[in-house]
Amino acid sequence: MCAISFLNLSIVTLGSEMKETDITSTKQNKIEIKDFAFDPQTLTVKSGEKITWINRDEEPHTVVSVEKQFKKSTALDTDQEFTITADAPGTYTYFCSVHPKMTGTIVVEK
Amino acid sequence: MSDYISHDHERDGIDRRGFLQCMAWAGTGLLWTVSGGVLVSKTLAQIAKAGDSLPTATDLSFLQISDSHIGFSKEANKDVTETFKIALDRINALPTPPSFLIHTGDITQLSKPEEFDTFDQVLKSCRTKDVFYVPGEHDVLNDGGKLYRDRYLKSVEAKGSGWYSFNKNGVHFIGLVNVLDLQAGGLGQLGDEQLEWLEAEVKGLGSSTPIVVFAHIPLWAVYPQWGWGTSDSERALGYLKRFGSVTVLNGHIHQVLQKVEGNVTFHTAMSTAFPQPVPGTAPSPGPMKVPAEKLRSMLGLTSVQYKQGKTALAVVDSNLS
Numbered sequence: 001m002c003a004i005s006f007l008n009l010s011i012v013t014l015g016s017e018m019k020e021t022d023i024t025s026t027k028q029n030k031i032e033i034k035d036f037a038f039d040p041q042t043l044t045v046k047s048g049e050k051i052t053w054i055n056r057d058e059e060p061h062t063v064v065s066v067e068k069q070f071k072k073s074t075a076l077d078t079d080q081e082f083t084i085t086a087d088a089p090g091t092y093t094y095f096c097s098v099h100p101k102m103t104g105t106i107v108v109e110k
Numbered sequence: 111m112s113d114y115i116s117h118d119h120e121r122d123g124i125d126r127r128g129f130l131q132c133m134a135w136a137g138t139g140l141l142w143t144v145s146g147g148v149l150v151s152k153t154l155a156q157i158a159k160a161g162d163s164l165p166t167a168t169d170l171s172f173l174q175i176s177d178s179h180i181g182f183s184k185e186a187n188k189d190v191t192e193t194f195k196i197a198l199d200r201i202n203a204l205p206t207p208p209s210f211l212i213h214t215g216d217i218t219q220l221s222k223p224e225e226f227d228t229f230d231q232v233l234k235s236c237r238t239k240d241v242f243y244v245p246g247e248h249d250v251l252n253d254g255g256k257l258y259r260d261r262y263l264k265s266v267e268a269k270g271s272g273w274y275s276f277n278k279n280g281v282h283f284i285g286l287v288n289v290l291d292l293q294a295g296g297l298g299q300l301g302d303e304q305l306e307w308l309e310a311e312v313k314g315l316g317s318s319t320p321i322v323v324f325a326h327i328p329l330w331a332v333y334p335q336w337g338w339g340t341s342d343s344e345r346a347l348g349y350l351k352r353f354g355s356v357t358v359l360n361g362h363i364h365q366v367l368q369k370v371e372g373n374v375t376f377h378t379a380m381s382t383a384f385p386q387p388v389p390g391t392a393p394s395p396g397p398m399k400v401p402a403e404k405l406r407s408m409l410g411l412t413s414v415q416y417k418q419g420k421t422a423l424a425v426v427d428s429n430l431s
Contacts, residue, residue, distance in 0.1 A: 035396070100295060
């Protein structure tokens with residue numbers, strides 16, 4: 001099940017219930033990747049909102065769902081971003097597959 | 111430092127106290143000798159003076175290079191291709207050419223084909239043509255290591271995600287992969303399939319066979335808080351316990367560290383690209399910025415020499431300054 005769908009340059013829909021959302025009208029939730037950590041480590045969003053990770057380290061990082069619930073990012077170099085759109089409510093844990101000590105959580109509310 | 115030797119059990123001109131004193135010189139150009147499970151050392155300057163401690167007629171010498179990170183261009187080193195070239199120049203200048211090189215991973219910064227291309231192009235200047243590789247996490251970023259395996263495992267019979275072994279002059283070499291399929295919250299990982307292969311692989315070997323294991327992430331818990339360790343390395347080392355001489359060569363942490371445990375000597379090499387902080391001395395293990403004039407003293411390579419019939423493998427670190 002793809003509970004959270006993936007957006008990178010163009011909107012890619014993965015879940016059957018995914019609706020294309022207008023980027024300008026959607027709230028942006030930022031997660032900074034800095035000093036080998038996700039900040040904030042836990043982020044709560046509403047279904048339909050976008051979540052964007054930005055890598056502030058000089059080291060590449062990835063964003064990978066532990067349960068493979070959303071498409072993983074490619075390796076993000078310094079200042080590169082990765083965006084997904086929150087879909088089904090629930091708790092999603094993710095980690096950096098390059099530095100697996102780095103973990104984070106997304107809570108999607110209705 | 112006193113040159114007085116109080117206990118010379120191995121009759122190699124080095125005692126335990128001398129070794130401990132030399133520990134302070136780690137990374138500045140040292141001869142490390144593994145003898146009967148005890149690591150001993152002399153500075154290169156001492157060796158040059160005494161002229162008697164370097165193996166004079168070695169049966170095998172090889173070089174370890176690591177963490178070239180081709181493609182990295184941040185402040186910690188804006189020209190990693192140049193420092194990699196300098197490392198190769200040092201190898202070319204050695205009076206006795208090494209039999210082969212071992213690259214312990216992070217060839218590239220971002221696993222890009224053009225980064226691998228640059229590495230291959232620069233490597234052509236090296237007079238030593240045989241190179242054995244293991245991947246770093248930077249080499250397998252987006253494709254699970256396919257590109258890496260297609261390029262760098264041509265001369266070996268690799269299994270699984272790229273592990274293999276080979277023999278040289280009576281020494282058994284084992285290249286392991288511990289940067290793939292990493293689990294959330296975990297460390298480096300070898301995995302069941304590779305461990306089962308390793309167990310079967312060493313089963314038929316006599317216990318007196320010198321073993322050299324090389325892998326990217328340290329196979330001992332250097333600093334798990336920074337992910338500097340391998341979760342299932344204990345199991346791997348269990349299969350190697352009966353051997354009289356095991357030398358473990360790793361990269362990943364961009365600095366020289368060593369530890370002796372029984373007959374196993376663990377050694378990490380410097381990077382040719384940029385240094386990383388001493389465990390726990392920085393908020394994160396990211397690239398360490400040092401003054402330009404200091405950079406080359408913190409980059410380097412490792413030379414290993416083996417004389418048949420002896421358990422000792424001499425491990426020498428030298429920097430690029």
